[in-house]
Amino acid sequence: QVQLVESGGGLAQAGGSLRLSCTASRIILSINTMGWYRQAPGKQRELVAGTSGGSTNYADSVKGRFTISGDSAKNTVYLQMNSLKPEDTAVYYCNAKFYGVNYWGKGTLVTVSS
Numbered sequence: 001q002v003q004l005v006e007s008g009g010g011l012a013q014a015g016g017s018l019r020l021s022c023t024a025s026r027i028i029l030s031i032n033t034m035g036w037y038r039q040a041p042g043k044q045r046e047l048v049a050g051t052s053g054g055s056t057n058y059a060d061s062v063k064g065r066f067t068i069s070g071d072s073a074k075n076t077v078y079l080q081m082n083s084l085k086p087e088d089t090a091v092y093y094c095n096a097k098f099y100g101v102n103y104w105g106k107g108t109l110v111t112v113s114s
Contacts, residue, residue: 002026002103004094009108012084016112020079022094022105028075033097036068036079038090038110045093049079062088084112 003025012018020036028034035050049058049068056068067080077094089112094105 002031002096002098004096004103004105006092006094006105006108009092009110011111011113014084014086014112014114016084017080017082018084018110019081020092020094020108020110022077022079024075024077024096026075026098027072028070028077028096029072031096031098033095034070034077035095036077037093037095038088039093039107040087040090043090048092050095051077081110084110086112086114088112 005023006020008018008020033050033052036048037045038048039045047059048062049066051068065083070077091107091109093107096103
């Protein structure tokens with residue numbers, strides 16, 4: 001089992017930056033896939049960025065602006081978000097896929113003002 005705790009959300013102005021953190025209860029190198037999803041009001045949850053086996057992937061809407069990275073010593077995965085836009089406003093969730101099971105954090109709210 002994996003517990004995930006997100007932090008780093010908050011209010012930012014358009015064009016600004018935020019960094020989200022997701023700390024896992026076990027060694028992240030042992031986790032198959034980790035990623036960040038987001039869900040805006042009235043919309044479905046969508047993948048923002050993911051990392052698996054050293055490779056990364058991003059939603060087209062965040063390519064060039066967001067970067068996912070990890071610190072195995074801290075069991076933490078980060079999402080650096082730059083050039084934020086109002087449409088990035090959402091609850092951001094950390095996800096881990098471990099032996100075929102999906103685990104989720106409780107989410108952290110990101111609000112971007114114009």
